[in-house]
Amino acid sequence: MQEKGKLTFQKGIRDGLPICLGYVSVSFAFGMAVVSGGMPAWVAVLISMTNLTSAGQFAGLDIILNGGMYLELAVTTFVINIRYMLMSLSLAQKVDGAMTLLQRCAVSFGVTDEIFAVAMQQKGEVNTRYFAGLMLTPYIGWAAGTLAGATAAGILPLSVRTALGIAIYGMFIAIIIPPASKSKPVAIVVGMAAALSCIFRWTPVLCQISSGWVIIICAVVVSALAALRYPVREEEET
Amino acid sequence: MNYPRIFLCIFIMAAVTYLTRMPPLVIFKKKITNRFVKSFLAYVPYAVLSAMTFPEILYSTGNMVSAVFGLLAALLLAYKGKGLLTVAVGAVAVVFVVEQVMQFIC
Known part of the structure; x- marks a missing residue:
């Protein structure tokens, strides 16, 4: 290229x-x-x-x-x-x-x-x-x-x-897995977001919340926690 | 079909999407220095995509068995560093084969 x-x-x-x-x-x-x-x-x-x-x-x-x-x-x-x-x-x-x-x-x-x-x-x-x-x-x-x-x-x-x-999810997996296998913070973000999303989906009452909000809650909570715990270094952009 | 609602929905999607792309390019010419904001923004795409994929991928095909096989195929191909197209098509192919085999057995 x-x-x-x-x-x-x-x-x-x-x-x-x-x-x-x-x-x-x-x-x-x-x-x-x-x-x-x-x-x-x-x-x-x-x-x-x-x-x-x-x-x-x-x-x-x-x-x-x-x-x-x-x-x-x-x-x-x-x-x-x-x-x-x-x-x-x-x-x-x-x-x-x-x-x-x-x-x-x-x-x-x-x-x-x-x-x-x-x-x-x-x-x-x-x-x-x-x-x-x-x-x-x-x-x-x-x-x-x-x-x-x-x-x-x-x-x-x-x-x-x-x-x-399944095509779109295959594409998402192709985007998140390679960086997750190279960077521990990214792996933790991916794992936590997946776990949280599953909890929302499979817990009574919580499963009433629509998927859009679940994605927002998961993304904001997990990214904020990861940003506090693993701030990115200046030169190292994930 | 409620066309006014559909048009309004499409307009909202397009406008919001454009508003995430346009202002930074037009307004900011300086780098973000806040470390927390930078880190947060760096992790957002992975968190979003992961939350969108799991557990929804398990419900994306004809039945959960074929979806599990498709998921495993996608994980394996992605872990081996294959491109977007290969992983997506590979998962689709595995799901298709598994569903055909299941139909044959059952």
């Missing part, structure tokens, strides 16, 4: 291709989930084209389908995507000083875990042209994958559809 040379729009497009391929499979699962939940395909595509975030979309869909409150939807979306604040902050120090306010507003829409990671790998400052290319390919993949999944939901046999339900 790290090639020498100028950060052009074309290079951005190229660097975005691997991200695009990964996005197609996950957004396929999302499109299917929307249609399986009883909503039309264009709703799935509209969500993907306006949100561009995997975990947030799945969690939001869950709340929409379960008739959750608007406040719950807003808070859940916020907490799940709070990591983007950190990424945008880091990116703010990485982007070209010549980037205008309008360009910053446009570029920030494309801050996802993967696009952020690739942008930060580049040497020196990142300009608007490169970032525009870098977010364009994954964006197209995300929208197209959603449409394909939503369309295929009615065609695919039930056996394939039930098996695909």
